[in-house]
Amino acid sequence: METISPNIFTNDMKATIAFYQLLGFTKTMSVPEEGDDLVWVMMNNGSVTMMFQTFESLADDLPEISRKNGGSLLLYINLKNIKAFFNEIQSKVTVLKGLETTFYGATEFSIKDNNGYVLTFAEHE
Template sequence: MESLAPNIFVNDMKATIAFYKILGFNITLSVPESGDELVWAMMANGSVTMMFQTFESLAGELPEVSRTDGGSLLLYINLKNIRQFFEDIKDKVTVLKGLETTFYGATEFSIKDNNGYVLTFAEHE
């Protein structure tokens, strides 16, 4: 295995893209390739890649994908310069847990994205 790129289902693609742009992600691919009504988008920040897809786009293919918002999922993202990143975004997002050092030596903070998912950012200093 070489990488993991989660495909996260969302209700509002425009809001999701805007939220992840706050975190420094940029669109690398989308369906359709341009326009306002995207049904799928791949976004990246450094070596972290995430995909977002509308529930409606898979309604007939995978009825198991039926949740409406959020989920029992926490995405753990390692990065450098966590303190600066926290300062850059803390007033633009919902912070669930501020900067703290864990018992295993990582500096972490957690936020909730616009779809109800929890993102924990960590730096192992």
């Protein structure tokens, strides 16, 4: 195994792209390649890759996938300069847990994305 790239489901691709652009991600691939009816998008920020897909695009192929927003999942993202990043985005997102130092020495904060998923950002010093 080499990497993991979560594929997050969304009902609103435009809002999802805008939210993750706010976090510094850029769109690198999509289906279709252009247009307003995107069903799948790949976005990157540094070495972190996230994929986003509409629920409808997999309705026939994988009906087992829950059609609810959010999920029993937390995405844990390591980064550098966490305090500057937190200060940059805190007024633009839903902060669930502010900056704090954990018992294992990491500085972390958690937010909720526009689809109900929890993202925890961490810097290990």
